[in-house]
Amino acid sequence: MxxxxxxxxxxxxxxxxxxxxxxxxxxxxxxxxxxxxxxxxxxxxxxxxxxxxxxxxxxxxxxxxxxxxxxxxxxxxxxxxxxxxxxxxxxxxxxxxxxxxxxxxxxxxxxxxxxxxxxxxxxxxxARTLMAFSFDVAANKQSLAGKGGAVLAPSALFEAWRLR
CATH class of the missing domain: 2.60.40.3620 (Immunoglobulin-like)
Incomplete structure (x- = not known):
């Protein structure tokens, strides 16, 4: 054009x-x-x-x-x-x-x-932003938020998700 x-x-x-x-x-x-x-x-x-x-x-x-x-x-x-x-x-x-x-x-x-x-x-x-991550539930069962569970700090949450 x-x-x-x-x-x-x-x-x-x-x-x-x-x-x-x-x-x-x-x-x-x-x-x-x-x-x-x-x-x-x-x-x-x-x-x-x-x-x-x-x-x-x-x-x-x-x-x-x-x-x-x-x-x-x-x-x-x-x-x-x-x-x-x-x-x-x-x-x-x-x-x-x-x-x-x-x-x-x-x-x-x-x-x-x-x-x-x-x-x-x-x-x-x-142009689309793609995000790949894996979530390791076994490694962080006790620290994931849930009923009565602890709330993760952002750094711990990202580590649990293993964002790349």
């Missing part, structure tokens, strides 16, 4: 649906040339969703119809419109469990959403 390529929307967009509890944990990244995308992991099932900002603002809540749910299909662009509401979701029937890339292309004449099989979420995964 060049420094001259400005994202069409100033607000962060998300893919919100049944696969993530309609939460905002699937942000779309602006990749340039009017295109946003997000990678989602879907089970082989029907998934209802919308593309929206965090608050579901009327002008930034996108579906294919004002009033009814619309099926969308793998690798087939679907025109979307600002359409806040209930029951007018996009519905995708994932043919198999796996990663899918949801893309929103903003053009002068229309907004088009496409779902493609596969996806590279390596950048998102690399």
């Amino acid at each position: 060049s420094h001259m390529d400005v994202a069409p929307f100033s607000e962060q967009l998300y893919v919100k649906g049944t696969f993530n509890g309609w939460g905002d944990d699937t942000p779309m990244a602006y990749v340039g040339n009017g295109v946003y995308q997000a990678v989602v992991c879907l089970s082989a099932d029907a998934h209802s969703f919308k593309i929206t900002d965090q608050q579901g603002t009327e002008d930034l809540c996108f579906a294919a119809d004002q009033y009814k749910a619309v099926d969308c299909f793998l690798a087939q662009p679907q025109v979307v419109i600002p359409a806040k509401g209930i029951g007018n979701d996009l519905v995708f029937h994932a043919p198999e469990t796996g990663l899918y890339t949801v893309q929103l292309a903003v053009a002068d004449d229309a907004l088009r959403m496409t779902i493609d099989k596969g996806g590279d979420n390596a950048e998102e995964e690399a």
